[in-house]
Amino acid sequence: MTRTPRLVLPILSVLLAAAGLRADEGMWTFDNLPVKKMQAKYGFAPDQAWLDHVRLSSLRFPGGSGSFVSKDGLVLTNHHVGRSWIQSVSGPGEKDYIKLGFVAKTREEEIKVPGLELNTLMQMDNVTDRVAKATASAKDEKAKAKARETELEAIKKEITAKTGFTPEVVTLYQGGETWIYSYKKHTDVRLVMAPEGQIAFFGGDPDNFTYPRHNLDFSMFRVYENGKPYNPPHHLAWTRTGLKAGDMTFVTGHPGSTARLETTAQMKMTRDVAFPLRLKSVERQIKFLKAWGAQDPEKARQVSSQVFGLENTQKAITGYLSGLKNAEAMARIEKAEQELQAKVKKDPKLQAEAGQSWTKIAAAMATARGLAKDAAYVNTRGSQLLGGALNLVRLADEEPKADDKRLAEFKETNLKRLKAQLGNAPRNFNKDLEIASFAHGLQESLDELGANHPFVKAMLGGKKPMDVAKEAVEGSKLTDPAVRKALLEGGKKALAESKDPMILLAKKLDPIGRELRKKQEDVNAVVTEHGGRIAKARFAAYGKETYPDATFSLRLSYGAVAGYPANGTQIQPFTTFAGLYDRAWGWGPAAEHGAWALPQRWQDRKGAVDLATPFNFVHTMDIIGGNSGSPVVDKAGELVGLIFDGNIESLPGRYYYDERINRAVSVDARAIAEAMAKVYDAGHLVDEIHVK
């Protein structure tokens, strides 16, 4: 299961770059730091050794970030980054590590997490020129793309042969630069410690994306190699001095993606159509899952991660939407767009390339508005089995085609993984939930699209959603890997003969879905092509003074620990353990479904912890989803904190940046050490991280 990172955080609109970058903004690549700006503002800029050290101490998690914090391969990340992995090694009762927390008292007790893979960025090669050379003689776009791909494959092979690293292509500045980032892959990763979910996510959904905050949102893993703890050449030393307000901090992590390069036409489509539709659907799904979970505690446990994710999405989208609805900010974005348009107009070459692009995208958005409802409600409707069935049905059609004619998920690069997935039993399958989810999805399509919509007619055939879902799920054999394998390998013939109800539904969905998808892809093609042209024009106009869009590759952000004005007053830069107890006592354990209830261990150890210990803090960092688990380091390159969220004011930052109030929220390193020592009796781990 892939998790949506909770942390979807402030981003600078590069559209604003025309007016000059604001202080502390930017997710900078390690080769292009605004050294002068840092030096001017903070009297400090990192040197190459410093940069290499923090880069080589940083790790990429699936959907998040982390770092090495001991010479024996101990890894620090967020609890919410590790959460699905912790859950995957948990079970009921005393093995419910999400609920109870987990501490490996010895290395033997560390639990191997199957499938978890971490990556260290070992080297970065700018191959822009080499690719340009290789594609120079290509006569058309198609040939150019082919030549580019061939050259990149060749470079990757060279690197792998030379280093053994895993290379990945990273396209920066929308094609302005091409890089190969090469990773060292760690595949033996073991769970070392996790606090209770309740203290990691203290305040639950109400407090999510807010501050002041009191979350011990961390978990620890250890990387092994050849059955032994791995000794990384670099790890972050744990601070023994700690931070104070005004101190400069740095964050290294993997911001996932940003929407800053969208045109105003795209933003308006999102604001008026896409987000409102999405919100409505998410609200409905949360209601459904909560009702389902209300049947019994085990069911509640089964859907808790899903509910968590959806509520998270709901709050985030609400926040983004508030940004898009901010007339003043939108006016600024429009102005910046016009400035870039003016620059493009003045330069004949840019004008030829991108002069029409804004109009083209606007026209595509008009089409997208018309497709939005179908895009939301014509799909596999929350059924894992139907998802598998559709892929099986399509695979038989797609595989015989030439690679470039296939749907994206069936292209050679994805095919192997897809086949492996299709051949296995569905992950975490739960029949009752599958029936209920599918019925809910079908009902929603019926309500939103109407009974006469071709998709609704095809799926329901006049029957009730629940009847269709029950029949299809109960009658399907697709939970059996052998049946799946047979269909996978039997090709068109096997599928044609299959009477599996899910396969039959998938066959009905297939042509309707393809037709919609074709229309969506036409829209996307325009957006990709002309978005790219605009981005190139921007790169030509403003160059590397700015930083590239987030690409889930390693970046460095910097800023200072600072409060901000909100709620009628000045918000404190730090919270403390005293604030944790204040919040818990001020609410009581039962309020809001126990959102602020303290785990028993925290009640018992109240007298043991130093209440003045800084717990969470806010700082002016430009980060976004994917930065979850990023280490926060000080000028000395020592670990002082752990990114885990942003404040509510940071959400509109998806579209524009307001440095007055936009803040990242981190766990203070002192809180982690204090809790490990005084609450979790994990002194052995404290000793390990405190070794210089």
Place this chain on the structure above:
Amino acid sequence: MHLRAFTLLALAASLRADEGMWTFDNVPKAKIQATYGFAPSDAFLDHLRLSSLRFPGATGAFVSADGLVLTNHHVGLGAVQQLSSKGRDYVKDGFLARTRAEELKVPGYELLLLDSTADVTDRVNAAVKPGMDDKAARAARENALASLQKAEAERTGLTCNPVTLYQGGEYWIYRYKKFTDVRLVMAPEEGIAFFGGDWDNFTWPRHDLDITLFRVYENGQPYKPAHFLKLSAKGAKAGDLVFASGNPAATARQETVAQIALARDRVIPQRLKSLARLRDALAEHGKTSEEARRLVGDQLRGLENGIKRQTGWLAGLKDAEAMARIQADEQALRAAVAKDPALKARAGEAWARIARAARREGQLLKESTFVAARNSTLLVHALNLVRLAEETAKPDEQRLNEFKEANLKATKARLASPRPLDAGVEAAMLAANLAEAKEELGAAHPFVKAMLGGASPREAAEAAVKGSKLADPAERRRLMEGGPGAVAASTDPMILLARKLDPLNRRVRKQVEDEVQGVYTNMGGRIAEARFKAYGKTQYPDATFTLRLTYGPIETYPANGTKQQPFTTFAGLYDRAWGQGDGAFDGAWALPPRWKEAASKLDLATPFNFAYACDTTGGNSGSPVVNTDGELVGLNFDSNIEAQVGRYFYDGRTKRSIAVDARAIVEALEKVYGAGELAMELRGR
């Protein structure tokens, strides 16, 4: 007077749960019972009323058998300041009387206990004879009320005040017992009473020990009140129904949508702009020297407060959903009026007339704001001196309001006030005002030309302030007592400015009074009358700085992206102090030394402040908060930023009052102040 019973449907749309500042004779018991399964009995209400006290501008309550009185620190602040002297700064360091003998008498301090009330509506209305026009009727009522007041005072020996409720729907005489021997018993350090300073003012979560204890004496002995509030032993918890009794000063909830819209679109934004400008000017002046910084401190705080409160109003008024509700309420009342011929004849046109007057107010706004002696104390003095002789020569009803007999004494007292004035601050403020007037009215405006005479605002202000002797109270008294001749002969530059200002200001003032205020009062009165006839006493009257009861639960509300905790604790106090640090924002969250030392002694889980859904406003400061047993659980001291718009309407989703939890008071007295005996007295042991 023909009262008409209308359907309660309109009312249902009009009153929100827990809304209302109810008079004690008209508590909505059935509604409280329906919502909370509890209704206060008459005995409960009498006990609460007879334990409550009116402070100058605020509220307090008897909390012991020996006349101990609890109110806010910011209510008692003036008294604490008055008793302080060089070397004995009770504001900064706090005060504690270890024995009764150490309790400090506050000269001139008076507290009022509402002994009883009498509805005199019929008698007042009986004074109106058939054929009287509006003006004559108003005079007849005023006279009747005044003579009733006098007769009641003589008959009972109590302090009697006339009270007009429902904009004239009801007339009452409120009889007060007056206490004049009031002594200071205990005051905490301002640093803990006002922890978080101006920043945290009007906000939640909060951590303020905003209390002062006084004791009432009679005949040199501690007074034994017939009623006092016992401290609740168990305290309150979230969801508990609580009541607050107090003296809310003023609300504007009867204003029409047209008036509110004007306030939202023009008046408040204009005022905010002016306030910000004045604040910046004073802050700038404060940078000139350490002494200047000290001198402007108080004013800056007041300005910041004003800015924050009005920003809160504006935020509330911009809430489209809330405004739609107000609109619907107004439509419901207008529909009710339209259906009844008598009401229609009297009030049918009132909304349209007020809307026109509001447009006129908008047109006059700039002149009425800037063609005036704004914020400059010297210019105000000069203008009053210039006008005094002329006005007092006129018959009373023709005078400007501040020179009418009823107000003349106060106006003269202000002129003679010995309060020192700082020339630097005066010049800075006058210069800021003149600069703003020039910008807003234009250099060619007669007022601007008259005031500046070609000079820059700064030059004009400095010349007038430097050359004036009016900062000297003796000089003002000389001119005041010297009659028309003395002022006419004066060549004091402030007097010269005031003479130029006088006719210009009179003109715009008359326009506003005739074309705007007159219509508001007259037509507003008719709407209030219609509302009272349509809904009767199912509604509460606007605030009148008389005793009212409000009720509601201790309750969270949504803000800042999350839900707000209903209680804070001492742990939260330390969290805030540690999290901000001593040096942040001029020490707004720095703890007094005693509190730093007490961290390990206190039970940090003690509830400190709580947020509750009672409908309070200015004047409710120091209101006792009691549970359904009539026991003291808290002390009202503020409301959240979302509550500020309560001036115009009540929004139960987010409006919260803020109280000090009674448990925090005794815990602090015992553990921080070593005042165990006082704590015992509060506990009734």
